[in-house]
Amino acid sequence: MNKAVVIGAGFGGIASALRMKAKGYDVTLVDRQSELGGRARVFRRNGFVFDAGPTVITAPFLFEELFELFDKRIEDYIDIVPVEPWYKFAYPDGDTFNYGGTLEDTLQEIRRICPEDENGYLELLKESEAIFDIGFSQLADRPFHSLSSMVEQIPNLAKLRCYRNVWQLVCEHLKSEKLRQAFSIQPLLVGGNPFDTTCIYNLIHFLERKWAIHFAMGGTGALVQALGKLMEEEGINIQLNTTITSIETENKKATKVHCDSGEISCDTLVSNIDPKYLYSKLIKKEDQKLSARIKTKHAKLSMGLYVLYFGTTKKFEDIAHHTIWLGKRYESLLDDIFNKKVLADDFSLYLHRPTATDPSMAPEGCDSFYVLSPVPNLSAGTQWDDIREEYANKIIQALESSIMPGLSECVVEQFDMTPQEFSEDYLSVQGAGFSIAPTLTQSAWFRFHNKSEGIDNLYLCGAGTHPGAGLPGVLSSAKVVERLVPEVLTHPVKRKSHSTHRPSLSTSPELQSESVNVK
Incomplete structure (x- = not known):
């Protein structure tokens, strides 16, 4: 049986592992973290549950497909429910805009x-x-x-x-x-x-x-657990706490991955790690085409992310599940972040309150939050260890003086992640939150290819590859990999065909007012 190794257990790697298993590969999924999910890992603190990364589920059929590959139903593993409003925008003048619904x-x-x-x-x-x-x-x-x-x-x-x-x-x-x-x-x-x-x-x-916008009950981490259970049922070998250090090749084909605990042989290799890291750290220059070397050297990275997690002893009932808190500046703030690489004194924020939909993610009577602030990536030279506490306090004070009065008095759990942790934990180059930026000259053919630019049996998925970042993007990148790798089943399993033109959950009025499973 053709042995496939998938590096990186984020959603792109998990989806690729499942799709390759359905095509008949003997799959081993490897990740350097102690749990599945990559950026979608989970933090648990004294009864509070914090999703580390992605919190917004769109195009839920892309998850449903992964279960249908094996004639199983996602609703037997997890409940995915619609959220309303999709986003609540909070403006500096106190005005709001509820976006979503019909x-x-x-x-x-x-x-x-x-x-x-x-x-x-x-x-x-x-x-x-x-x-x-x-x-x-x-x-x-x-x-x-x-x-x-x-x-x-x-x-x-x-x-x-x-x-x-x-x-x-x-x-x-x-x-x-x-x-x-x-x-x-x-x-x-x-x-x-x-x-x-x-x-x-x-x-x-x-x-x-x-x-529409959806949420997995129990958090995005619960969705990762559901996919982990599916992988175990289907015989995918999962190897955690394992960091890949190099890729061995022979005649332009990957034959082994070397890791901190030994080596793993492979017939086919899939990478779900940052492509810039892959080409600069794991693949020899002579195994790379010129196009890969140019992209690795010159590709423009996305911004970084500062994420503050906190739990409160008070419930903030007026705060929606997803809130976009906009500061007084817009274009000039984004110019500071993306172009000038300046960590400004002000900010705009994305506030996530999962307990608005699922109270079980915090102790009774409490709320669980994370607030995300776009910041320059590490190329700005920001010394996060020196300023992280000050930056967190600024965010708490800004929220307290606007939409969350009394916040500082009821915070009982608080910690954060900075671009420095993105670099160390996820091997994201310069701590970029989403790999390379989605500019026109870094899209489609100009983005890192899903078929390796140099090694014949290496394929790439994830945020830095086509079609791009976000859950629909990384899940779709796994579908691209599925199209590229050859079928190895002697008698291929007949699987349902899927279309992006599926009926919309948001178009049915009766579904708008209920919590329903994905169908």
Whole structure:
């Protein structure tokens, strides 16, 4: 049986391991952490449960597919429920914008803030759908390692005017500065600056509208556990606390991975680690094509992330499951983070309150939170150990003086992660939160290829590869790997075919008001 080794047990690696197992491979999944999940690991402190990383589930069918590969149902393993509102935006002047629910719910909120933007939003949604139909439905799970595949898409890209950035696209349709900010933040969810990210990534907006925003009961970590159980049932070998130190090759093929505890032979190799780290640290230069060396040296990285986790003895009932807390500056703040590489005194924040949906993630009467602040990556030279406490206090004070009065008096658990931990724990180059940035010149063929640029039997998945970061992106990258690796079953199992045109959970009014399992 063809032996496959998958390096990295984030969602991309887990999905690749399952898809390769379904194709008949003998799969070993290796990770340097003590638990599965990569950035989606879990912290547990005195009854509080904190998801370390991804918290927003869109396109839940991509998870459902992984269970269906083995004729199993996701709802037998975990409950995934819709969240409303999808996001609550909190502005510096005290105004708010509840985004999500039905289309009419969103239009009602838009009319309250800026009535003249109602038609503009409908036009924006229509254009986002057109981008989605190409960028996601047609291209997200297709390989882009050949230049011809990119050339074929030039007419579509030209038609979509993909040279525009997300901010330019949004401003063509909306006049309100508040709404412009609300509908341009999507690139930040995948590591991009709205003022620099190609408008192709505006497909995220329609993706949210099509499938809504969901949450796995028990947290994202519970979803990782469900997938871990599935892997164990299907005989995937999981090897944790194992760091890969090099890849051995022979005749341009990977034959072994060397790790801190020995070596593992392989016939096929899949990498779910940061591609810049892979090519710069694990693969010999002579085993790399020029294209890989150029990308490794010159690829522009995403911003870094500062994540503050805290538990409170008080419940903040007015705080939504997902809150976007916007500071007084927008474009100039993002310029500081992405271009000037300056850690500013101010910030904008993403606040996650999972106990709004699942109270079991904190002791009774308490709340569990994490707050994420986009910051420069480590190339800025910030000495996080010297300032982390001060930065945490600034965030607590900002929230307390605006939307969470009395916060500092009821915090009982508090810790953080900085770009330094992203570098050390995840081997993310410069502590970047999302690998390389989603610019036009770092998308599709220009991104790190899913088929290795140099080693014939090495494949890549994850945030730094096509189609990009975010849960839909990394799960789709595993589908690309599945398309690329050969079938090895003597009698392939007939599996259900899947389409990105599945019925939307968000389009049914009766589903809007209930907590339901993914169907």
